[in-house]
Amino acid sequence: MMMMMLMMxxxxxxxxxxxxxxxxxxxxxxxxxxxxxxMVMHDAMMVMAAMVLHILIHIFLLQIHVLFVFCTL
Structure with a gap:
């Protein structure tokens, strides 16, 4: 039992x-x-930043969700 816990x-x-x-x-x-x-353009910078941050946040939330699922199993 302890081994299982340690492995988890x-x-x-x-x-x-x-x-x-x-x-x-x-x-x-x-x-x-x-x-x-x-270097390329200034206006597109904000759009790119917003998109990247959005994607990062989504990936992070997905990871947390997966971890919670693992914990509850």
Whole structure:
């Protein structure tokens, strides 16, 4: 029983670690994109930022939802 619990905890920790790494990578890509967009055009920058933030928030919410489902199983 304890082993199962420990394995579950390990899995959750791994998932969280992966999530953090993904977020860091996304932020790096986001920064690069922002630099490029700033060089190309100014007005489109705000639209791009809004879109990227929207997508990021959706991914994050989805991850939390998945984690909760795992917890309740």
């Amino acid at each position: 905890m390990g899995m959750l920790l791994l998932l969280l670690l992966l999530l953090v790494v993904l977020l860091v990578l996304l932020l790096r890509v986001y920064q690069l994109m922002m630099m490029v967009v700033r």
